Every structure is written in C-alpha cells, then in structure tokens.
Amino acid sequence: AEEDTPVNRFQNYLRFKTAHPNPDYSKPVSYLTSQAQSIGLKTTILEFSPSKPLLIITWVGSNPSLPSILLNSHLDSVPAEPSKWIHPPFAATKTEDGKIYARGAQDDKCIGMQYLEAIRELKFVQGYSPVRTVHISYVPDEEIGGANGAAKFAGSDEFKGLNIGFMLDEGQASTNEKFRVFFADRLVWGLIIKASGMPGHGSRMFDNSAMENLMKSVEIMTKYREGQFDLVKAGLAMNSEVISVNPVYMKAGTPSPTGYQMNMQPSEAEAGFNIRVPPTADPELLRKRIVDEWAPHYRNMTYELREDGPVKDHMGLPLMTATDDTNPWWGVFKEAIVSAGGILSKPEILASTTDARYVRELGIPTFGFSPMTNTPILLHEHNEYLEESNCAKNYQVALWISSHEINPSAIT
Numbered sequence: 001a002e003e004d005t006p007v008n009r010f011q012n013y014l015r016f017k018t019a020h021p022n023p024d025y026s027k028p029v030s031y032l033t034s035q036a037q038s039i040g041l042k043t044t045i046l047e048f049s050p051s052k053p054l055l056i057i058t059w060v061g062s063n064p065s066l067p068s069i070l071l072n073s074h075l076d077s078v079p080a081e082p083s084k085w086i087h088p089p090f091a092a093t094k095t096e097d098g099k100i101y102a103r104g105a106q107d108d109k110c111i112g113m114q115y116l117e118a119i120r121e122l123k124f125v126q127g128y129s130p131v132r133t134v135h136i137s138y139v140p141d142e143e144i145g146g147a148n149g150a151a152k153f154a155g156s157d158e159f160k161g162l163n164i165g166f167m168l169d170e171g172q173a174s175t176n177e178k179f180r181v182f183f184a185d186r187l188v189w190g191l192i193i194k195a196s197g198m199p200g201h202g203s204r205m206f207d208n209s210a211m212e213n214l215m216k217s218v219e220i221m222t223k224y225r226e227g228q229f230d231l232v233k234a235g236l237a238m239n240s241e242v243i244s245v246n247p248v249y250m251k252a253g254t255p256s257p258t259g260y261q262m263n264m265q266p267s268e269a270e271a272g273f274n275i276r277v278p279p280t281a282d283p284e285l286l287r288k289r290i291v292d293e294w295a296p297h298y299r300n301m302t303y304e305l306r307e308d309g310p311v312k313d314h315m316g317l318p319l320m321t322a323t324d325d326t327n328p329w330w331g332v333f334k335e336a337i338v339s340a341g342g343i344l345s346k347p348e349i350l351a352s353t354t355d356a357r358y359v360r361e362l363g364i365p366t367f368g369f370s371p372m373t374n375t376p377i378l379l380h381e382h383n384e385y386l387e388e389s390n391c392a393k394n395y396q397v398a399l400w401i402s403s404h405e406i407n408p409s410a411i412t
C-alpha cells in the first residue's frame with residue numbers, strides 16, 4: 001500500500017479527472033469528504049445545479065459568533081492535451097527531482113490540499129483549536145465562469161449563514177523567492193466579432209468582403225494589443241495592469257469535401273477574443289472602442305460581448321480589497337507570512353480572473369494567495385507541475401496563515 005503522506009494525498013487529489021468539458025466532481029468530493037472526516041471536520045454538500053456539488057468543510061471555532069474565515073478553491077480544471085505532455089496529465093507522476101506533474105497541480109488543487117494539511121497539522125501536531133470558525137469551500141465550474149458554482153454560492157442563504165469575514169482564494173506562482181498576494185482580479189470578457197459581405201469568386205478583387213472586413217478589425221486590435229504590451233515590455237506597467245486582448249479562435253470559409261472551397265470568398269467570418277480589464281480601467285471606454293473601431297457597423301460588422309461576472313461591488317466601487325490599515329485582515333496576513341519566514345512582494349492585481357470576484361462583490365475582503373515560490377507560472381499550459389519541496393514549504397506557510405487568521409478576535 002502507498003504511504004499516507006501530504007504529498008501522496010496531493011497526488012491522489014490530482015488523479016481525479018476534473019478537466020472540462022466533463023469534469024468528474026463526485027469522486028474528488030468523496031475523497032475530500034473522507035479526508036475531512038479523518039481530521040474530524042464537519043462536511044456539508046450543497047448542489048446549486050444538478051451534478052455540480054459544492055463541498056464545505058468546517059472547523060468550528062470556540063467563538064462561532066465571530067465572522068468566519070473562508071478558504072476557497074475550485075474542483076475543476078482546464079483541459080489538457082495528453083499527447084503534448086511529458087507525463088500523463090492525470091497521473092500525478094513524481095519525477096526523481098521531485099516535480100509532480102498534473103493538470104491542476106498549480107491551478108488550483110495545491111491550495112485545496114494545503115488548506116486541509118494546514119488544519120491537520122494545527123490540530124494534531126500543535127493541538128491548536130480555533131477561536132474563529134474556519135470553512136474550506138470546494139466549488140465547481142470556476143474555469144467556465146462559476147455561474148453554477150461560486151456565483152450561486154455567494155448569492156445564497158447558506159453563504160449568508162456562514163457569516164464570512166475574510167476569504168482566501170487562488171493566486172499565482174512566484175518565479176522568485178517572494179510570495180505574491182493579489183487584491184483584485186481583472187474582469188474577463190469574451191468578445192466575438194462577426195463580419196458579413198457578398199460572397200465572390202476567389203479570383204475577384206472587390207471591397208467589403210467578409211474576410212477583408214474581419215481582417216481589418218483584427219489588424220486594429222492587434223495594434224491595440226501591441227500598444228498595451230509595449231507598456232509592459234517597457235516596464236511601465238505590470239502584465240495585470242493593462243488591458244489584454246488575445247485572439248482565441250477564428251472561423252470562416254465555405255466548407256468543401258476536402259476542407260474549404262478555395263475559389264470562394266466566404267460571406268461570413270468571425271473571430272473570438274479573450275479580453276481582461278484591470279479594475280483601474282474604465283470599461284465604458286473599452287465598450288466604446290469596440291463599437292467605434294473593432295466592430296463598426298460601417299464595416300458590416302456585429303459583435304457579441306460576454307461580460308462574465310460582476311464589475312462593481314455592492315457600493316458601486318471597483319472590485320478591490322484594501323491593502324492598508326482600513327482592512328484589518330491585511331496586517332494579519334502580512335504578519336503571518338513574515339512570521340513563517342517568508343518575504344511578501346508588493347500586492348498585485350491578478351492577471352487572470354477568479355471566483356473571488358463574487359465574494360468581493362459582497363464587500364468581503366478577499367486575497368488571492370497560492371503559496372508557490374521559485375516556480376514557473378504554468379497554469380493552463382502543457383506540463384503543469386509543482387515541486388515537492390515547494391509543497392512542503394507551502395504547508396508551513398498555509399499553517400502559519402491558519403494560525404494567525406484565527407487569532408485576531410479583535411476583528412468582529
């Protein structure tokens with residue numbers, strides 16, 4: 001039989017096939033439930049949508065009237081292309097040099113297990129019992145926007161009943177020795193632009209073909225993208241501080257038995273873009289740019305903009321958690337990292353987008369924190385891995401965080 005160690009338990013969790021489009025949620029939820037039971041923690045399963053369970057594990061504090069802590073992670077993963085990986089993406093292979101390869105190793109099954117390991121350590125090694133109640137949530141569908149996961153959870157009576165004062169959610173790896181913490185996400189938009197025009201013979205020159213109109217937009221958008229990227233390259237802004245516009249698909253052509261009808265200029269063409277908007281930018285200006293320049297009527301274009309999730313919080317403010325004295329949780333967090341012997345880098349906006357936005361919307365302070373130092377950022381890439389040595393260090397950090405966040409009974 002395999003040893004029962006934190007690393008083995010992490011590997012077990014990584015082996016569940018949780019990739020979209022058909023994530024297995026029931027097996028990891030059973031596994032996590034049994035882990036929780038082995039630590040003597042309470043479990044609750046909510047189901048806001050059929051076959052999409054949401055697991056809550058609870059460590060009840062001695063003063064449950066204090067606002068509680070929520071440690072959140074998502075159960076699902078993005079797809080992987082096994083033939084392009086050096087180890088199968090759901091085998092959680094550990095190499096001789098201690099790297100554990102798996103889809104989800106960084107995003108974000110690492111934190112899902114670290115939360116549990118931190119509590120296991122606190123409870124059984126240190127004999128610690130919390131004043132404040134701690135909840136761990138495992139939510140479905142983060143990678144597809146969270147509409148049937150975190151969005152419904154945050155809006156539910158069950159969530160209200162948990163009386164959450166502060167949440168930790170996923171962040172991103174740090175390529176140096178400093179830990180990174182994130183106080184905001186970028187908004188995520190899906191933009192589909194469509195051009196139409198008269199079809200024509202492949203040999204003919206004419207104005208306003210669908211392809212020409214679409215390609216003109218692509219050129220304009222590519223220039224805009226370059227402008228934003230140049231700010232980053234010149235060191236004037238971080239990646240997450242500019243607006244990113246990245247093409248994700250193109251669709252056009254008249255199908256034929258051998259592929260596409262090559263002597264036919266098609267009557268329709270479309271392209272899809274993933275756009276990320278920092279909370280410091282004005283979304284209205286960008287919407288105007290789309291109408292005026294990227295998908296203008298006068299070029300026979302239409303568009304569909306999918307804005308995924310909230311833009312402002314309950315007070316009408318951008319979704320950002322304060323990292324100063326106005327937020328008592330900030331000091332606690334900083335102190336926990338330092339006490340664990342860690343160095344914290346300047347708080348950042350996350351380049352990607354997480355379920356934290358639904359909780360920030362409610363005005364609850366939330367930080368993104370995935371404690372991985374000296375680690376290449378591999379989320380959504382081939383050969384995602386996490387080093388075993390890093391895991392061990394992370395348990396330590398998670399542990400400190402758990403012990404410190406519980407102490408400030410002054411925060412009520």
Ligand SMILES: [Zn+2]
Nearest residue numbers: 074107108170
């Ligand atoms: Zn994630």
Ligand SMILES: [Zn+2]
Nearest residue numbers: 078107143379
């Ligand atoms: Zn992800």
